[in-house]
Amino acid sequence: MRLRQGCRVAAIVAVLGLGLAGVAAADSDPYAPLDRAGPALSVPTGQLQSALSCTPGVQGDARNPILLVPGTTLDPGPNYSWNYERAFATLHWPYCTITLPYHAMGDIQTAGEYIVYALRTMAHLAGRKVDVLGYSQGGMVPRWALRFWPDTRALVNDLVGIDPSNHGTLDAQVACQTECPPAFWQQATNARFLQALNSRAETFAGIHYTVIYSRTDEVVVPNLDAQGSSSLHTGAGQIANIAVQQICPGDTSEHLAMGTYDPVAYALALDAFTHESVADPSRIPASVCTEGVQPGVDPLTFPANYAAYLAAIGEAAATSPEVSAEPPLQCYVFTACSASAGTRSSASHKRSRRRRHPVRRRVRRRDPSFTG
Secondary structure, three states, rough: HHHHHHHHHHHHHHHHHHHOOOOOOOOOOOOOOOOOOOOOOOOHHHHHHEEEOOOHHHHOOOOEEOOOOOOHHHHHHHOOOOOOOHHHHHHHOEEEOOOOOHHHOOOHHHHHHHHHHHHHHHHHHHHOEEEEEOOOHHHHHHHHHHOOOHHHHEEEEEEEEOOOOOEEHHHHHOOOOEEEOHHHOOOEOHHHHHHHOOOOOEEEEOOOEEEEEEEOOOOOOOOOOOEEEEEEEOOOOOOEEEEEEHHHHOOOOOOOHOOOOOOOHHHHHHHHOOOOOOOHHHHHHHHHHHHHOOOOOOOOOOOHHHHHHHHHHHHHHHEEEEOOOOOOHHHHHHHOOOHHHHHHHHHHHHHHHHOOOOEEOOOOOOOOOOOO
């Protein structure tokens, strides 16, 4: 009974908070305080373990291991195996990959638990902080872990997002009018998920946030300048919002290129990981503008690898689970949720979601251009 009452109150507070658009006082914020301990993970440990794959060098290397987080409609293989993984292997840099449910198209709140587990596990294995590289949704979802599980903030040194959907995209807002995968709903510009994600503070002290975006991104939009969808601004973290066009004005990389082979995005990511700060465009040589692909990408196998990447996106988009509305926010997101209810709210919300927004598996041709 206490669980139901706690979540019911949380939902009421959320509705009231969203309705009072003119009230901006901090004490009226419906979302959880920044320092409240996160809930217990609801995903079975076995599933979390099987989703995380690490190179042997994570334990004992003098460098922070890097967690690679894929974008929407993608798993680590098609997203990273033919580019970043190869590049890091050449550098003998330890890394891990995380596979998110339903090719990163399920409820992002659940995906956030996978990130929490990955950060805790990697930091324990390495005995040091973790660096994170995420593409699109993969650059945004680690921030859900950092926002609602405060213990993870001490585990992260760099968070590098390539075209991250930090403030969503108008594309998803237009596309999701009837049924969409949960992650599409949650990345729409007006999503409640994003309001919760960006509540109170977008960044946290001790973490370097490098946002790399392209002004010609057609998926995470608008992204024309440092006030766009990807960029971060609030909180105590060190922030750099960098357009690849600041270094190479003629760079026309669109969304799919940015997360796989753009040499400027790679150069900025590596710059962040090799300095105790955010990336600095002044440290990137102009010669990067003449490179066709980033290190790690084999020009001879590039056509086949890129075709497989596109095929993976298309297949995932065509067979994804769909719901009729944005998934409800978990109880732990709200100020009014008690600590005990917050750790037990997931099952209740899952039952509610099944009743109100049943997941449907369909095989149909959905426009695969949205890879948030």
